[in-house]
Amino acid sequence: MGGFSIKSEPAGGAVLVKVNGFLDAHTFEQMENTINNLFNENSFKIVVDLSGVDYISSAGAGVFIGAIGTAQENKGDIVLMQPTPHVKEVFDLLGLSQIFHFADDADTAVKFFSS
Amino acid sequence: MGGFSIKSEPAGGAVLVKVNGFLDAHTFEQMENTINNLFNENSFKIVVDLSGVDYISSAGAGVFIGAIGTAQENKGDIVLMQPTPHVKEVFDLLGLSQIFHFADDADTAVKFFSS
Amino acid sequence: MACAAKAEMEDEGGAKLEIESKTENLSRVREFMSKQVSASQLPPAERGKVILAVDEAVANIMKHSYEEVASGTITISVKSDAERLEIHVMDSGKKFDPNSIRDIDIIQHVKEGRKTGLGIFLMRQIMDEVEYSFKEGQRNELRLVKYVKPKPRPGPAVQAGGGAKGA
Amino acid sequence: MACAAKAEMEDEGGAKLEIESKTENLSRVREFMSKQVSASQLPPAERGKVILAVDEAVANIMKHSYEEVASGTITISVKSDAERLEIHVMDSGKKFDPNSIRDIDIIQHVKEGRKTGLGIFLMRQIMDEVEYSFKEGQRNELRLVKYVKPKPRPGPAVQAGGGAKGA
Numbered sequence A, B: 001m002g003g004f005s006i007k008s009e010p011a012g013g014a015v016l017v018k019v020n021g022f023l024d025a026h027t028f029e030q031m032e033n034t035i036n037n038l039f040n041e042n043s044f045k046i047v048v049d050l051s052g053v054d055y056i057s058s059a060g061a062g063v064f065i066g067a068i069g070t071a072q073e074n075k076g077d078i079v080l081m082q083p084t085p086h087v088k089e090v091f092d093l094l095g096l097s098q099i100f101h102f103a104d105d106a107d108t109a110v111k112f113f114s115s
Numbered sequence C, D: 001m002a003c004a005a006k007a008e009m010e011d012e013g014g015a016k017l018e019i020e021s022k023t024e025n026l027s028r029v030r031e032f033m034s035k036q037v038s039a040s041q042l043p044p045a046e047r048g049k050v051i052l053a054v055d056e057a058v059a060n061i062m063k064h065s066y067e068e069v070a071s072g073t074i075t076i077s078v079k080s081d082a083e084r085l086e087i088h089v090m091d092s093g094k095k096f097d098p099n100s101i102r103d104i105d106i107i108q109h110v111k112e113g114r115k116t117g118l119g120i121f122l123m124r125q126i127m128d129e130v131e132y133s134f135k136e137g138q139r140n141e142l143r144l145v146k147y148v149k150p151k152p153r154p155g156p157a158v159q160a161g162g163g164a165k166g167a
Ligand SMILES: Nc1ncnc2c1ncn2[C@@H]1O[C@H](COP(=O)(O)OP(=O)(O)O)[C@@H](O)[C@H]1O
Pocket: A036, A037, A038, A040, A041, B058, C060, C061, C062, C063, C064, C065, C066, C094, C095, C096, C098, C101, C115, C116, C117, C118, C119, C120, C121
């Protein structure tokens, strides 16, 4: 099972969501719930820390595709932070790297929203 | 469990989706899968026959909210056919009756797409 | 009292249902509520809506409070008299006050294709009072009240006063 | 052969994994594939992608072919030699040919917030051959092939020829 977990914390006007484990067809709904909950609490500036994600499949990437429009409509965005090379490659393969913003650390990610 | 079922069939350029049973937080994902599958097969003109749906909650209505935009973006729509008064009332309570098109029978529903 | 399996009880205080946190039990909740509203003084036209409001409250607990871990218990108790139907929904999951959630703009919701965030809105549309309290010993208690005779309401969502009562 | 529980086997024909149709088994599929690609001649940079392609194929079967009813069996068999890695994924759920699905336009997908329809696209991006056949006795068989030495490809999605082979 590898132990999947998601934790959220406020980070300078944005929310930092730290994901650990696999983001696959088994776990993606938890990720989706987390983001929908943030939206329902009017948080639309979301940084997803992917450094602890060993693996992502299309179901995992789909969560971000489904969410970015709503985030942007509400003056926010989804910034993907520190994907591992394997995870980044999946975004590349899907053609998503041209669409999502990536950041190397939390500071840069949070600053993205004030720029 | 009351037996939940979904059946789809082509109907004059559209797809008629017949739903039976409860459309609640337990069953909505099946409805969502069905609609996403139609989208992935490039069917965007969708008539949902609700005459066999005894009960709908916000999770069920949410499926149609999540889908109508994609349908309309692709020159289609979601037409809701023959909701029972109880089900129609839920759409009214949510303020969705102003947004969705309702039809009394399959003919009218399918014709909606050629008008 | 402590009973893992679902159980329906009746005593002087009213009727009670205890279920496990699994969405397949929602139809059980609606059957239970259906009996309760039928035995109440509520006008028939309001009964289905009250069943819906309770379904929404319980579905929320399953999805958010217990986060889809099927290991929690949810207790629903119902009391009614000539004036009101009062429902208490109790769980020992994550602390949560629905009053922290603002009302939605349905047009915007549809525009964005957001399919969640409707349940609390619906609960408020239907019930006359939606009140939350957190009890000692890690317990959420949601109190839903519907008046037998509709009172004039300033808007669709009213949060009426009055202290939370124990189950 | 017929074995309800998951089972991993090895014979002259290659390695085989049999699992139940439950998404929690996907990590098991990836572990199995990880062993297979490590033992193959595939360049290390391609290995993770092949694991992903098989995960997508199996996840699709779980979601669509067995429609989330956890009662089906999925069999994965792998053969490899100096030239290619060949994977067969078999299920006895709903008949389905992935070649009936057109490639997506990712920009439009994101614009509409559509989070599904990516798996087959990804499978085609990664594998050199994606081929489907329906076998007597109600069985879907998906054949995925990756060449050890990349061949020039006309576009992202190639459906190469060649008859489907039995498992
Ligand atoms: N019982 C609960 N426990 C914890 N959080 C809750 C609970 N009920 C609702 N919420 C939060 O409030 C938000 C809005 O709830 P709701 O309007 O019912 O929409 P939905 O459940 O479809 O997301 C939820 O997304 C969730 O973040």
